[in-house]
Amino acid sequence: DSQDEQNERIEMILSATINGKSKFLESLAENHKIKKIVVRFLEDVDEIVGADLEKYGPFKIEDIATIPYENAQALIVKNIATKVRWED
Template sequence: MEMSETKKIDVNSLYAILLREVENDTVQEVDPNLYHNIAEFLGNIKNHDYDGIESKITESLVKMITEMTSILLKIRIEKATSLDEIDYSNLLDEERFILDSEDELRQRKETILSATLNGRLKLLETVGENHRARSIVVRFLKPMDQIMGTDLQSYGPFDAEDVATLPFENARSLIGKKIAVKVSWED
């Protein structure tokens, strides 16, 4: 079998992968396309219109795959982060994506703690200012007149469904009033 050929996933193969992961202390090597294959498998099942007994069977199949995938991801992430340094070996791109944010979180905690314990007021002020000054992308749920941003720039007017980058405080206020919603990168 060539490397380029991807192994199709099913309940048995996923169970075998999960079992191997549970039985070993280190993150196991898996097909680089694992999550892609699972997504494709579930997508194919969900796009079929089954009825009667078939629909019940596929329903429980989806449930099993969903649970196994959740457990597998959780275990792999926990194993990779169980040491002081994140162990990136054998992790898939999707898992590295998750862990990059954990790494960032850990660094931020250390920065704040260190600045606080070492009396570095300037650093704390800068962090606070930068955080308040950052922008957020929002999608408007209803029309909105022009507003003055906390950065003293004017924004708008906006129609429903418009997307805009606004200063954090303004965005937070609009989100709180249900006038807009935060747009996450995958939308």
């Protein structure tokens, strides 16, 4: 995500909080929990249980997969996977 997208999300959350829009916040939280992104694996990885409690993998080096955002971030931070950027 770009810095602009992140700032836009923060502004939407702050606005919803200030204006008491709890349904919007609940919807946002649910979407964030299930958001998935595409990653390319830099190492072999055994089967994992995703943040959505679904099973993913096992993966071989250079495999590409769509996995929950939360799991992807953990793998990216450890340099086990990298985010695949799509261009239209």
